Amino acid sequence: MNNLNDLFKRIFTKELEINKSITVYDLFKWKKVDVLLKDHKTQKTLVDMKNLEFPEHYSQNACDIIASKYFRKTGVNNEYGYENSMKMVAHRIINFWTEALINEGIIETEEQKNIFYDEMVYAFLNQMYAPNSPQWFNTGLKLAYGIKGNSNNNYYYDMKEKKVVKSQDFYSRTQASACFIISIEDKLLGEHSISEQFITETKLFKGGSGTGTNFSNIRAKGERLSGGGMSSGLMSFLKAFDRNAGAIKSGGTTRRAAKMVILDVDHPEIMDFITWKAKEEDKVRALGKMGYDISFEGEAYETVSGQNGNNSVRFSNEFMKKVENLDKNPHEYIELRGRVDNSVNKKIKVKDLWDNFNESAWKCADPAPQFDDTFNAWHTCPCGEDGIFNAKHNRINSTNPCGEYAFLDDTACNLASINVYKFYDFENKKFNLENYTHLIGLIQLALEASIHWGQFPTKDIARKTHLFRTTGLGISNIASLFMVMGYPYDSEEARTLASSLVGILTGYSYYTSSLMAKKVGSFEKYNINKQHMLKVIRNHARCAGALDSDFENLDYKPYKTSHKILKDENLEYLSETLKESWKKALSYGEKYGYRNAQVSVIAPTGTISFAMDCGATSIEPYFSHIVYKKLSGGGFMMIVNPVIEASLKNLGYSDDDINDIIKYISRTKKVKQNGFEYDSVLDGKIEGAPHLKKEHLPIFDTANKCGSGSRFIRPEGHVLMMAALTPLISGSISKTVNLPKNASIQDFKNVIMLSWKSGVKGISLYRDSSKASQPLNTSLSSNDEKQLEDLTYYELLEKTRELYTSKFSVREKPQGIRRGTTHPAQIGDVKIYTTVNRRENGEICEIYITTDREGTIITGLLNSLSKSISVMLQHHVPPKDISRMLRGQKYEPYGFVQKHPYIKSVTSISDLISKIIDIELGDFSRCQIKPENYNSDIAYDLNTHKTGNNITNNSVNSTKAKITGERIYSEVCSNCSSTNLVQNGTCKVCLDCGTTTGCS
Secondary structure, rough: OOOHHHHHHOOOOOOOOOOOOOOOHHHHHEEEEEEEEOOOOOEEEEEEEEEEEEEEOOOOHHHHHHHHHHHHOOOOOOOOOOEHHEEEOOOOEHHHHHHHHHHHHOOOOOOHHHHOOOOOOOHOOOOOEEEEEHHHHOOOOOHHHHHOOOOOOEEEEEEEOOEEEEOOOOOOOOOOOOOOOOOOOOOOOOOOOOOHHHHHHHHHOOOOOOEEOOOOOOOOOOOEEOOOOOOOOHHHHHHOOOOHHHHHOOOOOOOOOOEEEEEEOOOOHHHHHHHHHHHHHHHHHHHHHOOOOOOOOOOHHOOOOOOOOOEEEOHHHHHHHHHHHHOOOOOOOOEEOOOOOHHHOOOEHHHHHHHHHHHHHHOOOOOOOOOHHHHHOOOOOOOOEEEEEEOOOOOOOOOEEOOEEEEEEOOOEEEEEEEEEHHEOOOEEOOOHHHHHHHHHHHHHHHHHHHEOOOOOOOOHHHHHHHHHOOEEEEHHHHHHHHHHHHOOOOHHHHHHHHHHHHHHHHHHHHHHHHHOOOHHHOOOOOHHHHHHHHHHHHHHHHOOOOOOOOOOOOOOOOOOOHHHHOOOHHHHHHHHHHHHHHHHHHHHHHOOOOOOOOOOOOOHHHHHOOOOOOOOOOOOOOOEEEEOOOOOOEEEEEOHHHHHHHHHHHHOOHHHHHHHHHHHHOEEEEEEEEEEEEEOOOOOOOOOOOOOHHHHHHHHHOOOOOOOOOOOOOHHHHHHHHHHHHOOOOOOEEEEEEOOOOHHHHHHHHHEEEEEEEEOEEEEEEEEOOOOOOOOOOOOOOOOOOOHHOOOHHHHHHHHHHHHHHOOOOOOOOOEEEEEEEEEEOEEEEEEEEEEEOOOOOEEEHHHHHHHHOOHHHHHHHHHHHHHHHHHOOOHHHHHHHHHHOOOOOOEEEEEOOOOOOOEEOOOOHHHHHHHHHHHOOOOOOOOOOOOOOOOOOOOOOEEEOOOOOOOOHHHHHHOOOOOEEOOOOOOOOOOOOOOOEEEEEEOOOOOOOOOOOO
């Protein structure tokens, strides 16, 4: 392809050239699907839609997420009044892109129009790519259905008038951007002021988007003001911005406000900023001891500040080199400089700042490091729009909330991601590069179209987006590709494959951008940034192996794709395409410039990965070998990750061997409880599988330990994957490195130092259980480490049948004198006395609940509750299951508890009984006050006041679950209340409904 017109060819829809009587939609088989989603907590119906139309190959989960999130629910001019088919969504979005490209002059003929439309619709419906969520929400509603909406004070650049103008309505153009970087100046009023920041952030949060801002311009506490007096300081304003974000979140937006807060390492208030969230976590724990709810949505977290944003510190190379030199010179210092007043300048030890940073990150996962000089070494436009090289306002000062979009302040980016697994040719065991590069070019046209007919929340963003035209194409589901091709995630082969595919994506995107520039002109500010952008393109080309000369203006050695490994792995075709794409990107850019200042990022791809039925999001590895297939009639079916079978076939295993291995992964294990033994609990590990060769085990390593297995991907493996991709993308990577609970502060230091040395631009770290809000430590058996909410529908049925039908059908009444413990408590003015009786063997057999309110309804209900619980106990229903049943129920009386030494707050009498049962089992994790020598990992005997005793009836030893990896238990989904949340890049995503806190 040497001309943009050559991009308009039929690759996916060749059949339409042969059969003129069909359309692109006839290339798919279609099915009717019902979508029903309920709130996990209240069971309230969230979505109930019937007879929706989807391609036959879509999973129920993909249908649920697309229909609930992306189908337009009102104003559609059909018999339903809402979108009821993927055909409608595909046409609405892609027809808009097509018409925008015609208007821009990129599409010139009817044939080009038809080809672009058909190819993009096919790839979209075939789940080969997906745009970011705002495209699904907003794009094409006016053109397709006549829906206008209010303008919401959005703006766009009018090409005819050569200026920014206000939008007439909300849907004639599209607000397709998910990523925003906002500037702020050190002034109270006016444009870009502190006051305007509140308005801008509110506007973006209201629409479900997020903001990233570097607040280093704001003067520190104690700096002089022009009108006299002293500044209240940066932190006072950051806390106010945080409160604003929290208010918008609770005001009913589609998802929690997303916010990135960045501060340079030399700001006078840097130490307060670094320790901000860690100190707030300490406050949460203190409030918990006083009886306040410390769940993420509880009173404690609502009381403290800093909970509505991701915090990052900008480290310079100068600072990091001093850190590297601390062993030789532990007295290295850094000078903190006032923004306008040198009187606040001070020197502090690098070691103190570095230690506090890592300790805070270790404590609460904030702040994260961003490496300022690495970002700016790859900056394509350091002269900005005014031609001033490296001026503060022309540097890359910030990222979007998830950390993947990094560019000039007051700009925005719209994203899309390619499902790379869709391009693996199983028959020939090759990656289909022709299809891949073809789609890259087409998507770049679509992203460009979204800028041309786009609109933006502020005048500056509208202007600068027009001037620089950044796009953000990325990938998803690469873990599936690694596995099927037989490469361990943490291996040079996988990193080489990934860097090749991402390198081709970026190189071919810049090449396509240069062809657009040839046809309709480069981005307006290209010429004043030309020499710098071409330098960056040359450095990209060197990493890709397309140039042999030395790197320009880099003080580290970035990762270079190994063409030797590509050759050794019979991937020469990737090697050739990678080199060729960058040679063309450079040579055509030198001739014609580029239409887009940036072209690629690696976004978290949360919701859209589910829409594409990806096995894994973004560049993340698999979480486990067990996946859950949602059934159309409700419930789930557990299956082994299907990519494992495909991988084993490619590795040469026989069908019988593969069946044995799959059975091994999905096997059950013997579990003993209360003298009974039964088969239950999917283990999920692959170690020890029959026929599986030891050298193949690393191929199937996952982010977490699987079941009782011990293998998982080391943290350095995640860092090195980022290092391999960073030099071959325009922006950055949204990714969090998860560390185990026992990770040390030194482990954090090691990961961050490795990230800086290997050229990673920014990274987040999270240590399991570092938040005060703890997981629900529940399981169904003493030997079962799997948590209740992790079990499938069928596992729960099996446990119910095994435990409560075959084993606990006979009631065993206690005989004779019983010993017990009485717990006095007072809720408001109601006194409650709960007596827990035990058998001689220590088992809890009765619970009696009485009150001082004799003759009242309360007394009658408590008697009934006592009898019901006692009968359950005498049928050997585990006390911890009864506790779980009662936990969290809310009715009067509730609130502060008096007279009990450990329980200080409950939501009802039922909740009080739940906590008392927990205490009797040695588990004080839900109590506001713990015994002095209490260890949460060891059962605590209330009678002896010692830890380590074998407390009968499912002690805390049996209920304490080991939590590893990417699961998040400290929050519930803001949409469906599910606890099934996972870390997704630097964001979080719900595995049940697809709601994400991020950009995708």
